[in-house]
Amino acid sequence: MTINKVNTHIVPIEFEYHAPGSLDEAVGLLERYGEEAQILAGGTDLIPQMKQRKAEPKHVVNIKRIPGLACIEETPDGFRIGALAKLRAVELSPQIKEKIPLLSEAAQSIGSVQIRNLGTIGGNICNASPSADMATPLLVLDATVHIYGRDGAKTCSIAEFFQGGGDINLGRGEFVTGFTVPFPPVGAGSAFEKVGWTTFDIATVNVAAVVTLKGGKIDHCSIALGACSPAPVRGVLAEAALIGKEPSAEALEEAVEFIAACVEPRERWRRAPPEYRRRSSKALAMDALSRAIERARRFP
Amino acid sequence: MFASDMSLPNMLYGRVLKSAHSHARVKAMDVAGAEAMGAVTLTPDEVPDVVYCPRLVSIPEATYRDWRVLTDKPRYVGEPIGAVAAESEEEAQRALEAVEVEYEVLGASFDALDAMRPEAEAIHERIYLEDDLLDVESNVGCALDITEGDPKALEDADVVIERTYRTNRRYHNQLEPKSVLVRPEPDGGVSIWSTTQTIHNTRLLIHDIYGIPVGKIRVYKVALGGSFGSSIHVNPVVNIAVGLALKSGRPVKMSYTREEDIRDHCSYQMIFKLKLGANRDGKLAGGRLEAYLDIGAHQIQAYPLLGCVVGWWVSLYKLPYVEYTGKAVYTNKVPSCAFRGYGNPQITWVVETMMDELAGELGVDPLDFRLNNYIGEGDLFWGQGPSVKSIIRSCGVEEILTKGAEMVDWYNRPKAGAQTGRFRRGWGVGRGYHTSSAGAPVPSSIVDFGGAMLKMNEDGTFDYVSALMDHGCGTQDAHVKIVAEELCVPVEKVNIIKADTGTTIYDVCTHASRGVYSGGGAALKVAGKVKTQIREFAGRILDAYPHAVRIRYDEEGDRTVVYAEGIEGREVTYREVAETARHKNWGTVSALESYRQPSCPPHFTGYFIEVEVDTWTGKVKPLRVVAGADIGTVINPLLAAGQVHGGMAQGWSMSLLEDTPYDPETGDLVNGGSIANYKVPTSNDLLDLDDFTVFFADTYEPTGPFGAKGLGEGALNPVAGTVANAIQDALGVRFFELPITPIKVLEALREKEG
């Protein structure tokens, strides 16, 4: 038992600290140390894990000295957001608020201002927690993950990036440099919903949804659910049930009935039993879809 | 500056070695590795062989003792079995990890009822009461039975309800984890700066354990980063740090990490079996209460609490027949101690829940039912237990309930149980009280007195010195106001002087909502004496009779003047009085007094709370709160309202969120000691201030300083009952277990509605 080893006051383990100044230097370190190395971004996930000895890296690679990884840039296809962009910057960016409000809504729900000033979007995704609040928005928006490794830069779709059970799609020496988040379709309404035991809590369930209307019918619909499966998932059955329908209360009720079939909560997850997650994921899906439709309606 | 912020030259950092098992015998402990690193170590055989109780508020006849500074028979995961001290926290941590322990693991119980079964492993074989060594049977640490009145009253009642309830085990979650700095002194004594609600009892306990003469132990007042009752007793870390300091001969600082603090103290979990009867005339007929207190691995104040649980119960409503049987049961869990309300929030939740049920059975409004049965002015009161009785002299219950009812339009509220939609709303009412201090006209089993010193400075200002600790609630600020009022000076003229056990006389502890009533009583007493001396000296100067001179504050001149009314020229300022007294060698105007209050008047509170339940997620939201409090004269209206807001927040959290369950596999807390897994509401989870109204009843407590009573605990006590009643009103479902989590809400709804 670890009772005398674990605390949250000091980091009780010894490790070597590296602060590479370039992408290639970072890859070199990560390749050399492999499993023994861990990337440090904002540290809001990693440092508590080290204090609690859930992570005991022998080498900590701080990537914050690498220039250019904290950008938030608008491009013709959407936003290019660097892995090191702070959650607070994502939340407050006026361009993001205007063009992809879903991202800033989700970012704002995370922890506290202090946490958001430290925590990065890359850390949130790469920590690979099923409850990561930035994951469901990136999923519904079909974001692309930019990865750097020995062979240079490559990309991967966000859906392929999550492999479940805390795993992500990164090979030895690879790390994430950023994301491209496409703009939602013209006229889209979106919403992010989260239930935790308090407002300063990680999600017991979180849901993101994007909807467009055409001729009074649902034209595009994407919905993603977090913390109710080993990895964040799309609610494909519910999406299919809504596309082409009028956004009536009955249609929504029918669609969210499919949510339970989209999620796979685990019995051993302590904070809530599977039945609770199934029920509340349905409730949150209803809330997110209703609000997204409501917002889509405001478009002329 | 808090104890955790302090440091001294040449200081060592201490860390506690914690038991990895919930019940075990330490067969061997090897500290060689730690010592090889240069650390100082402390093992169970190096501490004095003294069995003590860390709380010294009750008299010895009511104080069971089962603690040692370090134990070789740990009884919960996290119990201190050793300690190390080194040059830095990191080195101390490494030394700690180098200590090797061999355990013989014993059976453990994690539930009070389980622990009482004959096959359960004995947690303590023998414990002390005064000089007697007592055998512990069925893990019951102590018990109390009381019967009053004629059982026929209950037997013949028209309506009887009987139910079993279970409360949660809450962590205090005070901002500051327990910390201490100890400096050994050349004369063989020690100086101590620690997180405490009582410097004098800290001194006494260190004397009892280490045998150091009382006067050579100096315990200094340090700002307290919140406590909620968790430092009424001397925290174990203090006793350990003294051991390390004495052994190393160097100052030792120990600050618990949050994980250690969560495994250091918590509230009492209680299992109640309550039976209440009432008659068709709307009056209660009597009750029977079985109470099982899960006290964890050691007694801190279990026996006095058994008395308080029955006291809190019988002093809420008039019960012609009372039958009580209370048992305090050991379990292999973190030791329980007082937590704001000291059992009162628990029993009030139960009673207020059942009052609503009984009112429903009788077909009367729950508010009228309460008005018909409450204990108020002129009634005998024994909230602090059967040995602390007094008569109530001020009571605002009726004002609180009728005014609150008007404010929320209680009698026209929507009818309960009719709602079917996703979001359902409900109103609850609940009331309660807490004692202000544990004073009484005759001595009881609880010590309750304090003391203060006040002296007039040469410029006519005053120095106020008292041992009473301020938790950060403004208690000392209230004392200053009381002194300033009595002496007709602005508050800036009264200084609060930093003090310690060597420069103050005894004050028992800041607990039991006694800071203003009892501590303020001592402040008023010294201020009165000082005022008498000022009159005397001024009388001499003015050639006037001391009892005839008057005192007024002259705002323009910013000075206080003593004068003979109507006679020109017969005026002297405080400053002149002080100066003359010095020049003429009359001495210093000063007073030093102990003070005991003659009663412990209840301060009454009442809540009206509206909630909304999301029946799809099980989440409960507060919509509106109207809270009334009868605290006698309100000395600081903003701080008093703040106490009510805090009481609501803590009560809301108790109702819906907090608990510290155990994993029987590991014997450890399910939350692993992590505060990230122990949720309390933030301001975002509570109400908009516009939706929260606090009002104070217009009462005056004749025994209180300027008519004041306490408030801290009464502000919390009725909240859980009120919230539970509001949830019942919204859903038509009653919960008999706290906390009422979203998970439980959904489960209950599924059972009821599918």
Ligand SMILES: Cc1cc2nc3c(=O)[nH]c(=O)nc-3n(C[C@H](O)[C@H](O)[C@H](O)COP(=O)(O)OP(=O)(O)OC[C@H]3O[C@@H](n4cnc5c(N)ncnc54)[C@H](O)[C@@H]3O)c2cc1C
């Ligand atoms: C009090 C508190 C509250 C919190 N509340 C929330 C919440 O409400 N919602 C939520 O989703 N999270 C929450 N978190 C978790 C955390 O703050 C977020 O996940 C944050 O975004 C992590 O980012 P970081 O930069 O701090 O990551 P770090 O801790 O630096 O890294 C996290 C993990 O990702 C890896 N990593 C980081 N960057 C990269 C990269 N570019 N490429 C590859 N691997 C990388 C690290 O090696 C590490 O394993 C909370 C944390 C705390 C302490």
